[in-house]
Amino acid sequence: MIKDSTKKKICELIERYPALEICRDDLNIATEKICEGFRAGNKLLICGNGGSAADSMHIVGELIKSFILPRNIQNFQPDFLKRAEKFFPDDANYFKDNLQCALPAISLVNETALNTAFANDCDAKLIFAQQVFALGQQGDVLLAISTSGNSENVIYAAKVAKILGLTTIALTGRNGGKLKNFSDCAICTPADSAHTIQEFHLPIYHALCIAAENEFFGS
Numbered sequence: 272m273i274k275d276s277t278k279k280k281i282c283e284l285i286e287r288y289p290a291l292e293i294c295r296d297d298l299n300i301a302t303e304k305i306c307e308g309f310r311a312g313n314k315l316l317i318c319g320n321g322g323s324a325a326d327s328m329h330i331v332g333e334l335i336k337s338f339i340l341p342r343n344i345q346n347f348q349p350d351f352l353k354r355a356e357k358f359f360p361d362d363a364n365y366f367k368d369n370l371q372c373a374l375p376a377i378s379l380v381n382e383t384a385l386n387t388a389f390a391n392d393c394d395a396k397l398i399f400a401q402q403v404f405a406l407g408q409q410g411d412v413l414l415a416i417s418t419s420g421n422s423e424n425v426i427y428a429a430k431v432a433k434i435l436g437l438t439t440i441a442l443t444g445r446n447g448g449k450l451k452n453f454s455d456c457a458i459c460t461p462a463d464s465a466h467t468i469q470e471f472h473l474p475i476y477h478a479l480c481i482a483a484e485n486e487f488f489g490s
Contacts, residue, residue, distance in 0.1 A: 273306050277486040284478035290461050291471065300456045301440045302479060306486045308412040308438065314375040316407060316437075318399040318428050319416030322469050323442075324380040326416055326476060333480040334376040340488045342372035347488065374483055377406065379428070399428035409436035414476075417441070418468040420448015420459075429453040442475065444468040 281298045285291050291298070305315060315334065317327040336342075344351055345367055355363040379402045380386075386398045393401070403413060413432040417425045420443035429439045430453055441447065441454035444462055451457035460471035 273303055273482075273486055274489070276489055277302065277306065277482045280478055280482035280485055284474060288471065288474055291475070293461055294458050294475075297456050297458045298475070298478070301458060302482045304438050304440060304456060305412055305414075305479060305483055308410060309374050309483060309487065311410050313408065313410040313412065314377060315412050315414060316377050316379060316403060316432075317414045317416070318379040318402075318425055320380075320422055320424065322465070323416035323418065323422075323472070324378075326469070326472060327378040327380050327414075329473075330414070330476050330480060331376045331378045333477070334374040334483065336373065337371045338480055338484050340484050342484075342488050343367075344370050344372055347372045372488065374487065379403070396423045397427055399424050400431040403428050403431045403435065403437070407432060407435045407437050411437045413437050413439045415439055415441050415450060415454065416443075416472065417448065417450050418444050418465040418472075420444060420446065420450040420457075422450070426450055426453060442472055 278299065281302060285295060308315065317330050319327050352363060352367055355366050379399045389398050389401050413428060415425045415429050426449055429450060432439045433453060439454045441450045441457040443450055443457060443459050445459055447457045447459040451459065458475060460468050462468045462471055
């Protein structure tokens with residue numbers, strides 16, 4: 272179970288964007304799945320193409336460092352500081368003042384050398400699937416972003432995630448495309464063209480990041 276204050280972050284999103292009421296149940300499920308994964312020590316993998324690739328990197332930026340709330344390691348990971356003082360006493364205060372607690376997330380779009388090599392040597396449709404196969408572990412969560420829901424490389428990533436026992440959350444447009452059939456939870460935004468779908472995607476993934484941050488670093 273997640274905190275009531277975490278659930279409230281989705282309510283606040285829908286208050287700002289009433290059209291997303293249709294997505295409320297799936298947004299709540301996605302929040303729970305992401306938080307369950309982090310709580311169990313697992314990670315979030317994210318993939319998408321074009322603007323959705325940029326969104327993948329944006330999400331990682333909100334999760335691996337402080338987004339809205341402070342994430343002082345002294346408050347949340349004091350054992351790290353004790354070990355820092357033991358091994359590197361001259362740097363311990365520097366770490367304390369600058370490092371921030373993180374929620375582990377990986378964007379699968381960043382590996383330019385790997386992705387281009389795999390596309391050239393093997394099959395471009397499997398660039399994300401290969402990384403899910405290499406990095407994914409049971410209990411991890413895959414956030415698969417596709418405005419059409421029909422991006423083949425994203426669908427193949429979801430299929431490999433299913434085989435490995437990951438939970439897949441799809442972030443798509445109105446009809447969800449084929450991707451929703453290979454996802455455990457599909458957030459199908461009430462829009463049809465790529466740019467209007469993406470206009471909903473940003474506040475959605477911001478809310479998911481805010482909710483996860485609140486779950487682990489909120490009062």
